[in-house]
Amino acid sequence: MSDPKKLPAEERARLYWQENQRLIIILLAIWFVVSYVPVLFVNQLNNIVIAGFPLGYYMGSQGSLVVFVIQIFYYAYAMNKLDQKYGLSDRDR
């Protein structure tokens, strides 16, 4: 595979943006699944109790929050790698 850094600038920008968009869509799908979907099934989830926490309640009060925090840090990490791959990180100025 050719080095993405050596591609013409326009092609590089296009591929970089494509990969970024794909990452955004995946992360948004996870975001939606942990925050919106459990609300619709909260009664069923509440029948599962872990360490005293009914799961439906837990997803709203803590579970989804933990996922949100991890997602944002992951995005920052993944984008730094993507910047490097396409020669678009601060070092490549």
Added chain:
Amino acid sequence: MSVSSSSAQSVFRNKMARYYGYFTIGFLLIATIMLLLEIFAGLPTQIIGWVFLLLTMGLYATIGILSRTKAIDEYYVAGRNVPAVFNGMATGADWMSAASFISMAGTLFLIGYDGLAYIMGWTGGYVLLALLFAPYLRKFGQYTIPDFVGARFGGNTARVVAAICAIVVSLTYVTAQVVGVGLIMQRFVGVDFRLGVVLGLSGVLVCSFLGGMKAVTWTQVAQYIILIVAYMIPVTFLSLQLTGFPIPQLAYGQALQNIVRLEQEQGLSKSSESPVVPGKFITSGYIPPFNEGMNNASARDAVGQINKQFGASLTPPPAQAIPDAKRPELGDWRGTPWNFLALMACLMLGTAGLPHILIRFYTVPSVKESRMSVGWSLFFIFLLYFTAPAYAAFSRWNILENVVGLSVKELPAWTEQWGRNGLIAIRDFETINGVAVGKEPAWVKNLVTAGSVTINDANGNGVIDLGTFAKVDEKTGSAGEISGTAVTEGSVDGIVQFAEIGRPIGPGIDADLVVLSAPDIAGLPFTIGALLAAGGLAAALSTADGLLVVIASAIAHDIYFRTINPKASLQTRMMLGKSMIVVAAAMAALLALPRLALIAQMVAWAFSMAAATFFPIVLFGIFWRRANGPGAIAGMIGGLVVTVFYMAMNYWNPAFNVLGITHLGSGIFGLPVAVILCVVVSLATKAPPKEIMELVDNLRNPITDDETMAKYGSTSLPTH
């Protein structure tokens, strides 16, 4: 970026980390000294309250004076050299207001699962901010959000509309903060509400006037540290005391189990037939979602309570609901999953569209740092939001276990103390046995006014005599010298029931009680209570600070410099910026003093409006090159009109609704309209000119040269 500037950055970061490390240790040390003085030297509580107040306000003023600046870059965007972690703390303090700090746990206590829409809504928005907005706004790198709207959609019309929106949203928001400051001062230092407002605002001004965003940012970092320490200490002790485990965020599962058990034992969670829809069975309780189990009176009251304390604007059901099977929404107030989801969506999208949060991401050094910075922001916010449900659950458990079922003669001392502050009232008639006529507590007076209780001092001895307790005369419906529909066997038996725990007006405790009473329930000294007040004050002041900067820059930068007089000198711009901060603070004070109920509702509506205007327009600006000026203007106006229309219709007449969604979630209808209008009008009109397409391409590229960006007015990027 050259190696030297990046190592200069890390030197700066380490230096600030050291300063704030010393600051945290010093703050804890002073708190410990106060604690010891209170325990061993009996320092009066009044003095402790003043020491904490003066100490923290003095600290904020000192940071403000040290950060004074004449550079426009530092004044509006803190010189763009705030490291990601510190910007995260500043954003956390900026975001978390007095309502988050003091009232959120109480709202969870009152409405159980349904309150979690706020917890998820106000954190989930940061994911959108991180993925969709922050890196690109940083890349754009100017001063304000109207700057972005104006540059991307080519014109002063869009810029001015955006500036006006930013002013309206921020001014209502800041007013609510100023009210919060006044209340905290009143409660803990004992000064008059108006004096509290003036004292608090002068604290805000000392900080933001001289140093603008730079001073605000570094003050907010200190305020974050104070507020998070203050929030964690009482709940940790509460957890240790109730469960024997000092990590409340993990231990409150036990509290939830006990709540479920106690609600069952006390008959609070039993299924009952809906009074509104025959044949439909409903359950109430803390864990089950979308409760409609509240009866009309307590539902009305709980809704009013939430609105007042939380800045929400839920519609209370009409009084004396007439059961109507065809129109269930007219009867008991009830949540629906759709209402929950709509509210949550509006809070998330609105969070990502609020100007005072968006501008925080202009202050970091690079696109890379901006991505990390959103992560830190949510992490620091998360620490508090992750803990609020624990506060609520411990408090509910404590009340069900240790207050309900007691005789009114043996109530814990904290109920009496906070009863005097009007946050809780035990509404069993035995509490007025032997009380002088005319000296009844407020809740009895209300019942008398409502006509459901009559007091008749039959034996003329000047005090109310209940006769034999727990005995209501069946013929006259009276117990001793009181009579009326509110008098029942249960209401005079001298035993506290859950339904009897209310406030002076109406059932349902005051939402502020949960957090404020925690130190007393855990038996902690007054110093911890004063620390909590300092934390609440920090939360309110830091949010007010950030909002004043937004208002000042919208007027001085967007409307004056960018639109009216682009030739204005740097000096004029600085002077105008500073004077606008004073003007904005004065306006906030004038709006806060009458304490209008409408203000709190407008704050909640701001989320829906931001969700239907700023959110879609900024999103299209970055992600759809073809979006143009006419499309953006049509989208903003259309989104706003539909949102306001649904809001107004549902507010005046709750029968007007779709899927039971209240006016709180009205942005969910405005958003699609804004999206459709923006797409259709953009496609029907000319594509944006070449240089705007170039601007979008450059936004998406994390390192394109700064000269290209500077063409769009970004004159202040750091040189590399």
